[in-house]
Amino acid sequence: MNQFFDVQTQWFVGGVLALLGASSLIGWVLSHRSGNPGYKATVANLNGRIRAWWLMVVIFLAATALGKMGTVILFGLISFLALREFITMTPTKPGDHRALFWVFFVITPIQYAVIAFNWYGFFSIFIPVYAFLFIPMRSVVAGDCDRFLERTAKIQWGLMICVYCVSHAPALLYLDIPGYRGQNAKLLMYFVAVVQMSDVLQYVWGKLLGRRKIAPNVSPNKTLGGLLGGVFTATFIGAALYRLTPFTPLQSAGMSLVLTLLGFAGGLVMSAIKRDRGVKDYGNLIEGHGGVMDRIDSLCYSAPVFFHLTRFYFAE
Amino acid sequence: MIAPSVAMLVRLLCGARAVWLGSAPPNGVCIFFANHTSNLDPVVLWSALPSFIRIRTRPVAAQDYWTKSSLRLFLATRVFRALLIERRNVTVRNNPLAKMLEALDAADSLIIFPEGGRFAGPEPQEFKSGLYHLARQRPNVPLVPVYLENLNRVLPKGEFLPVPLLGSVTLGSPISLNPGESKLDFLSRARLASWNLHRL
Numbered sequence: 001m002n003q004f005f006d007v008q009t010q011w012f013v014g015g016v017l018a019l020l021g022a023s024s025l026i027g028w029v030l031s032h033r034s035g036n037p038g039y040k041a042t043v044a045n046l047n048g049r050i051r052a053w054w055l056m057v058v059i060f061l062a063a064t065a066l067g068k069m070g071t072v073i074l075f076g077l078i079s080f081l082a083l084r085e086f087i088t089m090t091p092t093k094p095g096d097h098r099a100l101f102w103v104f105f106v107i108t109p110i111q112y113a114v115i116a117f118n119w120y121g122f123f124s125i126f127i128p129v130y131a132f133l134f135i136p137m138r139s140v141v142a143g144d145c146d147r148f149l150e151r152t153a154k155i156q157w158g159l160m161i162c163v164y165c166v167s168h169a170p171a172l173l174y175l176d177i178p179g180y181r182g183q184n185a186k187l188l189m190y191f192v193a194v195v196q197m198s199d200v201l202q203y204v205w206g207k208l209l210g211r212r213k214i215a216p217n218v219s220p221n222k223t224l225g226g227l228l229g230g231v232f233t234a235t236f237i238g239a240a241l242y243r244l245t246p247f248t249p250l251q252s253a254g255m256s257l258v259l260t261l262l263g264f265a266g267g268l269v270m271s272a273i274k275r276d277r278g279v280k281d282y283g284n285l286i287e288g289h290g291g292v293m294d295r296i297d298s299l300c301y302s303a304p305v306f307f308h309l310t311r312f313y314f315a316e
Numbered sequence: 317m318i319a320p321s322v323a324m325l326v327r328l329l330c331g332a333r334a335v336w337l338g339s340a341p342p343n344g345v346c347i348f349f350a351n352h353t354s355n356l357d358p359v360v361l362w363s364a365l366p367s368f369i370r371i372r373t374r375p376v377a378a379q380d381y382w383t384k385s386s387l388r389l390f391l392a393t394r395v396f397r398a399l400l401i402e403r404r405n406v407t408v409r410n411n412p413l414a415k416m417l418e419a420l421d422a423a424d425s426l427i428i429f430p431e432g433g434r435f436a437g438p439e440p441q442e443f444k445s446g447l448y449h450l451a452r453q454r455p456n457v458p459l460v461p462v463y464l465e466n467l468n469r470v471l472p473k474g475e476f477l478p479v480p481l482l483g484s485v486t487l488g489s490p491i492s493l494n495p496g497e498s499k500l501d502f503l504s505r506a507r508l509a510s511w512n513l514h515r516l
Contacts, residue, residue: 080480084331088482094436094472100479283331283482 095144205229266301353468458490
């Protein structure tokens, strides 16, 4: 509780709220200018996104303020919703029904409970080993061999991305970093802020000076200008936020660079999956953003790597 | 009090939102007809309707299924106000069609599943003739095609534990019986009106 109210956190939260306030103001000004219907639609979408950001920031800060348990529960819910969007989009058959029930109501809760018990050994192998072996075992009982490998692989993949990878974000709270004890909530805020800022900045830079498409077949909105501008500015912001972390400014810049590049890769991979299934968004839960999965695609890729880099180089 | 909470809970669990393609929600009495793959279908479609329509809309459901336990009976009669019809021993006295016409005349809208049973595949089966008789006897009542997607995966036939996948409820422009249209033509046109709303 007290760590939430230290000076750096207050500055950080104040900065985020100021940024959102400024964005809302800009959105309000833009919406009062006249323009063609295309312009109006873009601004309406932008304002929808800003409103959704307010909601997401408030929920995230409220959960963090409730301490470790609140954060673990929040990320558990995020995993659950993301997995539900992922599996909805994936063609499974009635034979997978019982396996899916286990995936949603047993495996996902266990993964998050294990974080709360700070049982790292089990946390890191439960889904890649035991859930991996269990899912085809439960499906095979139903006796339907049609596309069996494909169906099993898709469920396993959804579990890895939406639950296993995402669960590394709240696991940051349980790292034991000398000289940084009791302050891990700031590390999580730093991580989420850099990854999400990178997404937003890539979008903004892409709109401003993006021309050359970087992966036209996968994600037509991603441009070289957006990528370079986003990566550069997000790395800079990450370096400037070093006081939130156990890192030096240079280390913080390096970490942010890794996070932004992995976030980009995550967004690209998730876009390819959507394109393969012929959908634009994973869901429609968040106004202007699509589903939960559309919002956390970059987080999925960066969370495990950030967790392991921090654990290997900074934790005991 | 109970009904709106149940509707909200169902929308939350099944993620089912009504998507109105091509028309606004109708004001007066109408008949919603949909494909049928899961026992959840009537519940989800009913829950996805806007509340001002929902309170005047009754799902037509099988008496034998919804009277099996006291919970089901409570839900059917008190919450969904289901119009329970006899599937097996149809006599002149409990003729389903008469009951439905009676409900329509009492200014209630109806949810019906013209396939006459649940089928696992995505494409609806041939429609039974009930829809045609309703269309012929109440020509002024608009028939709103609905396509329900993914609900057979939430709760497949024969399972009792649901999996929380996202369903979708898509509603199309109303149709009606054309002058001189044959029963078969009308039924296949109605079936296509529902099937054409599928998205995945």
